[in-house]
Amino acid sequence: MTSEVYPLTSKLVSETQRKLVDMVVSWSFISAGPPFEAQKYDGTPIRYQGIEFAGSPQQVFWSGYIEPYLENHSLKILEQVGKTAYECDVSIESATQECRSALNGMIAKVYRHMADVDSRLMGNGFQPAPKRCVLGHVSRMEKIISGHTLIIKKKYENISKTQGSSNVTNNFNAPIENVQAGNNNSLINVKSSSSKSLGQWLMDNIVSVVLTGVVSGLLVLWLAGWLGFGG
Numbered sequence: 001m002t003s004e005v006y007p008l009t010s011k012l013v014s015e016t017q018r019k020l021v022d023m024v025v026s027w028s029f030i031s032a033g034p035p036f037e038a039q040k041y042d043g044t045p046i047r048y049q050g051i052e053f054a055g056s057p058q059q060v061f062w063s064g065y066i067e068p069y070l071e072n073h074s075l076k077i078l079e080q081v082g083k084t085a086y087e088c089d090v091s092i093e094s095a096t097q098e099c100r101s102a103l104n105g106m107i108a109k110v111y112r113h114m115a116d117v118d119s120r121l122m123g124n125g126f127q128p129a130p131k132r133c134v135l136g137h138v139s140r141m142e143k144i145i146s147g148h149t150l151i152i153k154k155k156y157e158n159i160s161k162t163q164g165s166s167n168v169t170n171n172f173n174a175p176i177e178n179v180q181a182g183n184n185n186s187l188i189n190v191k192s193s194s195s196k197s198l199g200q201w202l203m204d205n206i207v208s209v210v211l212t213g214v215v216s217g218l219l220v221l222w223l224a225g226w227l228g229f230g231g
Contacts (some may be wrong), residue, residue, distance in 0.1 A: 003094045005084050009102055012077045017106040020069055024113045028120060030057055041068035053121035061118070062132075066110060070141055074103045075148050082152040092156045100149040107141045 023038070030036040035049040046065075048057055078099055085095035111134035122129035 002098055003085070004090050005081060005088060005095045006098055008084060009077070009081050009095070009099045012080065013099075013102040013106050016073045016077065017109060020066065020073070020106070020110050021113050023069070024066065024110060024117055027053075027057075027061060027117050031121065038065075040065060041072065053118075058118065058122070061114070066114065067141065070107055070110065071144055071148075074106075074145050077103065078145075078148055078152045082156045086156040086160055092153055092160065096149050096153045100145060103145050104142050107145070108138050111137050111141075 026038065027036070030048050030053055031051065035047060038046040040046060046060060051057060053061075078096060081095050081099045082092060084090075085092045114137075115131045115134050119128040119131045
């Protein structure tokens with residue numbers, strides 16, 4: 001059973017997967033048509049025209065072109081999913097783990113498309129070349145995403161714990177209303193403000209409390225003398 005935030009996770013992963021697959025497939029036209037242009041994640045331009053895929057283009061294609069896109073887009077998705085789970089009081093562990101699984105599926109699909117493009121471009125025009133094994137690429141990227149998942153999970157779980165502790169402290173220090181001090185003949189009824197605790201109220205009204213106690217004590221002594229309890 002998926003978590004309440006999975007529809008968001010699915011949407012984010014699907015949109016990102018579509019963009020990354022389109023980026024990969026665009027390399028299919030490197031040897032034909034208008035000049036081929038792409039861009040690395042850091043903004044470095046990639047331009048080829050009238051050149052075979054074998055050689056430098058193939059090396060660029062497989063050596064760090066797609067990985068920064070996969071990692072950074074995955075991290076952004078994990079961050080958004082973790083934050084949403086925290087804000088919606090949904091299990092952060094469940095949300096981030098199912099997000100990790102969805103991202104792993106995206107990673108595998110992107111690399112499969114890379115293998116398809118490589119096979120077509122390395123073929124002789126009539127028959128594609130044997131497909132490159134991408135299991136190593138997939139495994140390395142999955143480990144990276146797993147590490148990011150753990151960090152995001154711990155981040156928002158710690159925020160949640162800190163918020164919970166803060167709420168307990170605030171409840172402990174919450175203002176106390178209708179505080180009464182004195183005897184039946186002299187009552188001080190206090191309607192505390194939302195910003196004052198019992199301790200603050202006592203500090204503000206210490207004189208009244210002391211005077212009430214003194215008056216009560218004198219009254220008791222006077223009654224004792226009048227009734228002859230003093231001998």
